[in-house]
Amino acid sequence: MGLKLLSRVKPSEILFKSIPKELKCVEITYPSSLNPRLIRRRLRHIAFRGSVVHTQYFYGSAILLPLTSVFMFLPLPNVPFFWILFRSYSHWRAAKGSEKLLRLVTDDSTCPNQHLETKTRERTASNSDEGSDDSAGPPWVFDPSKELDEIIDHDDANGLSKCSIKKICEKFNLNTMDVIKYQDSM
Structure with a gap:
């Protein structure tokens, strides 16, 4: 009975609970x-x-x-x-x-071109400011x-197939059942 009750917990709640304070x-x-x-x-x-x-x-x-x-x-x-x-x-x-x-x-939403920054630029900026805890980047x-584009391109406009979801979950080490449960709850 306890497992059945826990299976009704929404995946978004599990995601939010897993966010640490120190993030x-x-x-x-x-x-x-x-x-x-x-x-x-x-x-x-x-x-x-x-x-x-x-x-x-x-x-x-x-x-x-x-x-x-x-x-x-x-x-x-x-x-x-x-x-x-x-x-x-x-x-x-x-x-x-x-x-x-x-x-x-x-x-930092006041900066108009934040979306143009790439991962490599931010990592090099954070590496140069290793001593400070607050970096200039967002x-x-x-x-x-x-790779996600290639996986998603094979699906139709109605959504992702279970095969594509499984491939994405394997790539990013996600629990496939939680992702499918989240997709079903939307």
């Missing part, structure tokens, strides 16, 4: 046929939506905690209380992770990938 830079790999501004805008939208949704769910779960604590007087394990406690903590972590991602992706790195 200073985000590397974004995308098909080179797409516009980096569009990618950054979509990532900002996902992070903003995640922070709003998970904050609301956190407050909703926290309100339910006192109601489920009533079951503590029963001689049985208080599964509802611990489940709501776990979900509260999970939504809190997801809200903090999405806020961190939103801060990273929206930082906290994101865009990495256009020709």
